[in-house]
Structure formats: structure tokens, C-alpha cells
Amino acid sequence: MKLKSVDISKTASASAIVFDALRKAIIEGDLKEGEPLRQDEIAQMFNTSRIPVREAISRLEEQGLVKTQRYKGAVVSGLSAQEAQEIFDFRAVLESEVIRRAVPHMSPSSLAQAKDCLEAFSQSADPMTWGELNRDFHSTLYRESGLQYHMDVIDNAMDRVDSYLRAQLVLSNGNERANAEHLAIWEACVAGDADLAASHTRDHITGACNTLLETLNSLD
The missing domain is CATH 1.20.120.530 (GntR ligand-binding domain-like)
Structure with missing residues (x-):
């Protein structure tokens, strides 16, 4: 996955940091339409648990940047x-x-x-x-x-x-x-x-x- 990782294991705002990084990658096209956002992989990249990753992905979904697909989970949204x-x-x-x-x-x-x-x-x-x-x-x-x-x-x-x-x-x-x-x-x-x-x-x-x-x- 093309994403800049940060060690946030001791950061209180882990969810916000993951959210900002994912949002930036989606907007700039580093994460492409349809690309899956695997929570375990992202959590490992940021040295954190799945909880802040799941919170970040939920926020992205609220903004329309991510959608949940059956059998695939969270993926980057496209635009019709x-x-x-x-x-x-x-x-x-x-x-x-x-x-x-x-x-x-x-x-x-x-x-x-x-x-x-x-x-x-x-x-x-x-x-x-x-x-x-x-x-x-x-x-x-x-x-x-x-x-x-x-x-x-x-x-x-x-x-x-x-x-x-x-x-x-x-x-x-x-x-x-x-x-x-x-x-x-x-x-x-x-x-x-x-x-x-x-x-x-x-x-x-x-x-x-x-x-x-x-x-x-x-x-x-």
C-alpha cells in the first residue's frame, strides 16, 4: 500500500493522525479508487491497534471518501x-x-x-x-x-x-x-x-x- 507511515504508538490522537494520512493519500491519488483499506496492514504501518484505524476509516466513510463493500470491506470510493x-x-x-x-x-x-x-x-x-x-x-x-x-x-x-x-x-x-x-x-x-x-x-x-x-x- 502506498502510504506514508508514522509511529504513533504513544500518541493520544492516533485516530486523527491515521485519518489525516489516509485522507491525504486518497485526495492526492496515492490510494486509488477501489483500493482496499486493510485495517491490520494500516495498524502495523502506524504501529497502533486496529481501533484508531477503524475510527479513521469510519470518518472517511462519513465524508464519502471510503465505502464498505460486501466481501471486500472498506475501499476507496469512486465518483460517478x-x-x-x-x-x-x-x-x-x-x-x-x-x-x-x-x-x-x-x-x-x-x-x-x-x-x-x-x-x-x-x-x-x-x-x-x-x-x-x-x-x-x-x-x-x-x-x-x-x-x-x-x-x-x-x-x-x-x-x-x-x-x-x-x-x-x-x-x-x-x-x-x-x-x-x-x-x-x-x-x-x-x-x-x-x-x-x-x-x-x-x-x-x-x-x-x-x-x-x-x-x-x-x-x-
């Missing part, structure tokens, strides 16, 4: 076109409203930080960094809304689609369009135009969804 459409429709509604609320509270420092994230994304040639850099850009802007619960929900939704988005960007050469759309969102924020920032964000997410669905359909 219908599920992708639902997640992106939800994100388009939620994230456009969050950034609308955030714009009036954006400071020069937060805008400068978002610009740094934007430039880091546009300059990166490593697909493995794109998901995290994309999140950094959006979350830096959303943070000013003060809507932490909304941001936690957005994070969970992004967990479900991150690896697919990265594949979509690679297969469709979508980075150039994503860069242009990120810049348009940032410029609307700088101008203090909350409605325009919301509109650009909604269009950005909807466009990514359409391209992802085309990619998923082409792989069928």
Missing part, C-alpha cells in the same frame, strides 16, 4: 458523473455566496496573500500541487467571510473531487483557463464588487464541472 454534478452544483451555490459575504471584509493583506496563491498556482508545473494551491487561493478569499462552518463544508466537498479535478486539468490542459478565471475573481475582489466576484466564482465552478464531466465520460 451524477455525484460530481451534485457536488459541483452545491459548490457553485455555496461558494458564490461565501465570497459575496467575504468581499466587503477583505483587507489589502488578504488580497495580497490571495495574489501570491494565484501566482503560485499559475507557475506550478507539478500537477500534484495543483489541488492544494487551488484550495489555498479560494480559501484565502473565503476566510474573510467569517463563515467557518460554510468553509468546513466546502472543504469536505473538495475532498471528494480533488483528485478528479487534478486529472481533469492534466487531461484537458485546463490550467490556462483556470488561471484566467482565478485572476478575474481576484480582480473583482480588489474592485470591491461582491456580485461580480460571486458571478465569476459560480462560472468558474460550473465550467470546471462541465470539463470534468466530459473527462469522466471520455474515460467510460
Whole structure:
């Protein structure tokens, strides 16, 4: 199993550490769709018992990253076109409203930080960094809304689609369009135009969804 192990035998938060490691491996594609998560093997890798491993897998299942199959046990979840459409429709509604609320509270420092994230994304040639850099850009802007619960929900939704988005960007050469759309969102924020920032964000997410669905359909 391709997973970075940690000795957590004396760590109180063993379940959280296993959860974070598994979640990261799934999002980054190190653990593939359908790959089984064998509790004994994972427990041995982390030098812990099966109890925190089972707790971590249960949390992953709650987030939709893992599912339980008959005779196989816990495996990494896939993503159907219908599920992708639902997640992106939800994100388009939620994230456009969050950034609308955030714009009036954006400071020069937060805008400068978002610009740094934007430039880091546009300059990166490593697909493995794109998901995290994309999140950094959006979350830096959303943070000013003060809507932490909304941001936690957005994070969970992004967990479900991150690896697919990265594949979509690679297969469709979508980075150039994503860069242009990120810049348009940032410029609307700088101008203090909350409605325009919301509109650009909604269009950005909807466009990514359409391209992802085309990619998923082409792989069928």
C-alpha cells in the first residue's frame, strides 16, 4: 500500500493522525479508487491497534471518501458523473455566496496573500500541487467571510473531487483557463464588487464541472 507511515504508538490522537494520512493519500491519488483499506496492514504501518484505524476509516466513510463493500470491506470510493454534478452544483451555490459575504471584509493583506496563491498556482508545473494551491487561493478569499462552518463544508466537498479535478486539468490542459478565471475573481475582489466576484466564482465552478464531466465520460 502506498502510504506514508508514522509511529504513533504513544500518541493520544492516533485516530486523527491515521485519518489525516489516509485522507491525504486518497485526495492526492496515492490510494486509488477501489483500493482496499486493510485495517491490520494500516495498524502495523502506524504501529497502533486496529481501533484508531477503524475510527479513521469510519470518518472517511462519513465524508464519502471510503465505502464498505460486501466481501471486500472498506475501499476507496469512486465518483460517478451524477455525484460530481451534485457536488459541483452545491459548490457553485455555496461558494458564490461565501465570497459575496467575504468581499466587503477583505483587507489589502488578504488580497495580497490571495495574489501570491494565484501566482503560485499559475507557475506550478507539478500537477500534484495543483489541488492544494487551488484550495489555498479560494480559501484565502473565503476566510474573510467569517463563515467557518460554510468553509468546513466546502472543504469536505473538495475532498471528494480533488483528485478528479487534478486529472481533469492534466487531461484537458485546463490550467490556462483556470488561471484566467482565478485572476478575474481576484480582480473583482480588489474592485470591491461582491456580485461580480460571486458571478465569476459560480462560472468558474460550473465550467470546471462541465470539463470534468466530459473527462469522466471520455474515460467510460
